[in-house]
Amino acid sequence: MAAEEELKLAKEKHVGYVVELDNKRDQYEYWLTEHLRLNGTYWGLMSVVLLKTPDALDKEGIIRFVMECKHNDGGFGPFPRHDAHLHSTLSAIQILKILNSLDLLTTDEINKTVNFITSLQLPDGSFHGDRFGEVDTRFVYTAINCLKLLDKLSIKVIDKAVEFISKCQNFDGGFGNCPGGESHAAMIFVCVATLAICNRLDIIDKPTLVQWLSERQVTNGGLNGRPEKLPDVCYSWWVLSSLSILNEAQLIDFEKLKNFIYKAQDTINGGIADREGNEVDVFHTYFGLAGLSLMGFDNLLPIDPIYALPTHLTTQYHQN
């Protein structure tokens, strides 16, 4: 293993890894992961954008694919012929936003997408992920973020959503996936980011939550998602973005976390894994890079902790 001081970010390798993702049709895993393809496209696109090589991917091809995933009811599936889902709908809108192509959707199409999203909100303010889907705070975030990006977020939707999120708060200051659910860094991110979009961070028990989040860093520098669990690169995003939104990111030791992420890289074929020695994937590649970007390392493009988009695309949301 390389000595600590030799660790660095294998930028070119990671770009290469992302570009190669779509050339793996001869592998069984490629077909088994179709249900995440649009989400994966967003993770891959964001990776090359953060690495400042947005042209590494075929922009026209991506837009064509996004449009192929659109259903008549305005929702997007993760792959053509797959059912529409809130998660893939957010990915679609984020991708179009990154590629400056939201205007490809007509007013009528946007209204349909908005209807698709709001029709999934339940009377208690929570959201179904799809027509049969679970209720989960993750879907409140996907819905609210999406409506905000489409400039169609109404007070009525906000008030209900905030009411639901407040019921998911726990004794440790964190949030779970539904009322009663255990605190988990990913659920905390979706709740905190939703509240930030809705301008309602006031309902958080900030000192308690910040302390809990700051205790997620373990001895090897990595962050875990729950107490007494193993650290994982994706929590570099979930924990750090939450702390950034609350203006407390400095409670994490950046140098140690950076090295933890570096060690999870595959320096031969590119990509980042959940932790050192494990198989890489595009999800952890993106969240590793997003974490490094939040910490300001490696001259990456800065990322917005609330919207999970490059900051130059979200400045309009931060005025006032």
Next chain:
Amino acid sequence: MHGIKRTHLSKDAKLRKLEKDKVKIKTYRSLQDDVLDLKDSLVFDQMALDKTTKLLDLNPEFYTIWNYRRDILINYVLKDKSLEDLKKIISDELLFTMTQLKKFPKCYCIWNHRVWMLSYDKKISNWDIELMTVSKMLDLDSRNFHGWHYRRFIISSMESLIDKDDLYSLVLINLKELSYTSKMINRNISNYSAWHNRSKLVVKLFEQLLNADYTNILQRLEQEKIQNNNNNNIIDEYINNFKLFENLKNFINLEIDLLINAIFTDAEDSSVWVYMRWVLSSKFFYDKLSKDEYLQNLNKMLEKVEELNELEKDDNNGQNNPWCIKTTTLIKELIRKNSNTL
């Protein structure tokens, strides 16, 4: 992907894998196309159901196929069936998801389907069996997020079937859960999921009992004990726990003793320290105490934590235990705040 070891295959191994993949891809894609065609043509019959079973066996994450399977169940399998038939269908469906969960215990789609199936008609589902099933799963992985979530779903489903005026049955369910949660904590003190569940149950039981007729509930618990000769021990436990809620001061005192015991058992474990922060600083608890009682508790805990840190220093070449230091600071701050506002 989580927790999968990275392997760099040799050229030969890579070729062999690709050769095998070729066959697998062919089977998978043709089955997938087949099922999606049936779905598009709105075919709801046994043959279609069987094909979704096959496809979901290969790929349990394919939520679109789970959706289609539910369409088939609603529009065909479950339609116009007798009660007996319904029970059989539901139990078959649960068996199918259980086989899958054994292979993929963290797959959202499978848990979701199980919840959907059981919610189809909550009155005919067998919730006691579900509770036993999930207990077994939590025995295998006591931190499984899905498992605990599922457990709370079962409890809330059982609660929803109880008559609103039947406070006794409601309380009994939650007393049982409190005992289960304590059992899990005693088995492994660093089970944060169990501590979390405890925090929810304590508040819930307290609220349920706010305007309750204690004597009546206690009498019924005693009757239960007589009827249930074999299980005296566990019912005694419910009775003891129940009595604590009559006076929350007693409960807090015992909670503090439990926490002191826990930190002296494992001073490194974060679960206990986080729970302690809550018991010491939450309004839910200190509202039920007089200022003097609250300060007494804080001072008692401060003394114990400082004592523990001395022991830790003896064991670790003079190094402080960071949790002790943090908690000491917190308690001192709470004491200061509460002494000022006399």
